[in-house]
Amino acid sequence: MTELVGGIEAGGTKFVCAIGAGPDDIRAEVRFPTTTPAETIDRVVAFFRRQEEHHGRPAAIGVGAFGPIDPNPASPTFGYITATPKPGWSNFDLAGRLGEALGVPLGFDTDVNVAALGEWRWGAGRGLGNFIYLTVGTGIGGGALIDGRPLHGLVHPEMGHVLVRHDRTADPYPGRCPYHGDCLEGLASGPAIGERWGQPADELPPDHPAWGLEADYLSQALHDYICAISPERIILGGGVMEQSHLFPMIRQRVRESLNGYIQAASILRKIKDYIVPPELGNKAGIVGAFVQAQRLIDDK
Numbered sequence: 001m002t003e004l005v006g007g008i009e010a011g012g013t014k015f016v017c018a019i020g021a022g023p024d025d026i027r028a029e030v031r032f033p034t035t036t037p038a039e040t041i042d043r044v045v046a047f048f049r050r051q052e053e054h055h056g057r058p059a060a061i062g063v064g065a066f067g068p069i070d071p072n073p074a075s076p077t078f079g080y081i082t083a084t085p086k087p088g089w090s091n092f093d094l095a096g097r098l099g100e101a102l103g104v105p106l107g108f109d110t111d112v113n114v115a116a117l118g119e120w121r122w123g124a125g126r127g128l129g130n131f132i133y134l135t136v137g138t139g140i141g142g143g144a145l146i147d148g149r150p151l152h153g154l155v156h157p158e159m160g161h162v163l164v165r166h167d168r169t170a171d172p173y174p175g176r177c178p179y180h181g182d183c184l185e186g187l188a189s190g191p192a193i194g195e196r197w198g199q200p201a202d203e204l205p206p207d208h209p210a211w212g213l214e215a216d217y218l219s220q221a222l223h224d225y226i227c228a229i230s231p232e233r234i235i236l237g238g239g240v241m242e243q244s245h246l247f248p249m250i251r252q253r254v255r256e257s258l259n260g261y262i263q264a265a266s267i268l269r270k271i272k273d274y275i276v277p278p279e280l281g282n283k284a285g286i287v288g289a290f291v292q293a294q295r296l297i298d299d300k
């Protein structure tokens with residue numbers, strides 16, 4: 001990949017815009033808080049206009065967006081942020097408005113599918129056709145590449161909202177998902193950990209019982225993803241996974257709960273290479289948007 005492309009990481013808290021060709025070739029980058037749609041779009045457009053003087057107009061721009069979104073190009077609401085509690089953003093035509101304002105072809109997908117593309121090209125998903133990228137942070141979201149393509153389907157996967165066994169005697173915390181209460185995100189997101197224990201997740205010591213419980217919920221979800229999708233690897237990122245001691249706990253629980261049923265060396269003997277942290281850290285999203293833009297050009 002040599003051609004310069006654009007990337008937009010459209011997050012619920014912040015936006016990142018960049019021009020470049022890869023993780024070691026980011027020519028310009030800006031980040032700013034997500035405010036109103038109008039103000040945010042203006043800032044995106046201002047960034048790309050400024051870059052035109054130095055780098056010309058990129059041939060395409062990839063967008064990884066917070067969701068839920070409509071990623072189906074055949075749908076009348078393609079490119080919309082659909083239902084979000086974020087004021088002003090519900091039913092907002094993000095891809096349409098950006099496309100109009102920027103005047104270049106735009107890729108559009110979930111933030112996690114786009115991050116998966118980044119890890120596929122330059123990170124922990126290199127060489128794999130089928131894998132999952134899960135982020136455990138303010139929310140929990142999963143993207144997947146299936147035969148090399150981001151998985152959509154009816155809408156797009158919502159891996160954070162799967163149901164896990166919740167023993168209310170051991171863990172009376174009711175969960176905080178506004179739709180499901182104690183779905184995975186309701187029980188195991190960063191804010192859920194903080195609320196349950198009355199202390200921010202990043203301040204809890206490594207020997208705190210929070211982490212055993214966290215590993216339990218995450219490993220249940222991973223068990224289900226493995227059975228349903230048969231990924232060749234699972235990448236776990238996001239702020240909560242900065243607690244690197246979670247990895248061995250999750251690997252052990254996944255292996256125990258699958259109980260030898262999935263006959264694959266990756267799980268039986270090499271699970272350390274199967275459930276892994278991202279290699280690109282917080283760059284996965286923005287460089288994934290480059291990959292998406294590049295694919296748009298190549299598919300033409």
Ligand code: ADP
Pocket residue numbers: 011013135136137138139189190191194200201202203237238239240241242243
């Ligand atoms: P976002 O999901 O907003 O994109 P992050 O993935 O950084 O951003 O997630 C932020 C959440 O992750 C916060 O709720 C915080 O509780 C949690 N978090 C951030 N850093 C850590 C850490 N080092 N250990 C545990 N939890 C963390």
Ligand code: ZN
Pocket residue numbers: 160161177178179180181183184185186
């Ligand atoms: Zn939910």
